[in-house]
Amino acid sequence: MIVAAGRLGPAFYLAGDSFPDDVGVERALAPRLSPHLGGWIGQEALVAAGGRFDPDIAARAAQLEAMLPEGPALSRIVLIGRSSGARVVTQVACRRPVLAVICLGYPFRRPGAAEDPERYAHLAHLAVPTLILQGKHDAYGTPEVARGLCLSPSIRLEPLEADHRLRLASPGWDAACRLIRAFCGMAVHGLTG
Structure with missing residues (x-):
């Protein structure tokens, strides 16, 4: 689905706690999405x-x-966040x-720590159309872990062949960005629900 950029406001991108070490994710996304x-x-x-950075x-x-x-x-705003x-x-x-x-690599749980519902409880009530791209090998929660939680019906979960750091080759980023663009197009037209 093609979306006219004029129908969208700017995207705001927030990195994870490892910023600036995770700047590669933004560098992969920005030219493909902006x-x-x-x-x-x-x-x-x-x-x-x-x-x-706090x-x-x-x-x-x-x-x-x-x-x-x-x-x-x-x-018209799109919010994009990686990890935290x-x-x-x-x-x-x-x-x-x-x-x-x-969301890219949502941190549903801290590896090796007790479950912390504060990290994800609000996702049960999120009304905004939300796409979570989650690595199949993500130590902070695989797609299977996420599917076991109470998530709002406004959330769509898509697995990626990646870990939490999202080290994707160029074709992987191309495919992820196609999913993001299509999802934003559906949101513009009210087709995500």
Whole structure:
């Protein structure tokens, strides 16, 4: 599905806690997605606006919310997050009705730690169309782990042949970005539910 970029606002991208080490994910996404979206505001721009990268989820959510537009423009925004950035964008989307949310490697659980429902409980109530691209070998939760949780019907889960770091070759990124573009197109036309 082709989407006119004018029908979409900019995408806001939030990296994981390993930023700037995970900058390769944004570098793979931005050139493939920004021509199809209404622009790109990446993690480095968010850091520049906020002064530094703060790994605290609540602080990052407040920073993102302060940058989002008010009024009808909000309904054209796409939020994209990798790992802890996915936690941030989904929490913000629970409060701010953006067009769509894209999660890459959602951290459903911390490897080796006890289950922590605070990481994912809000996903049961998320009303915004959300696409989670989850690695089949993700130590923070495979697609099978995610399917065992109570997730909102607005969430679509797609497996990737990847681990949590999302080390994909170029064809893998091409395929992931085709899924993202198609999902955003369906969100524009109200076809994701």
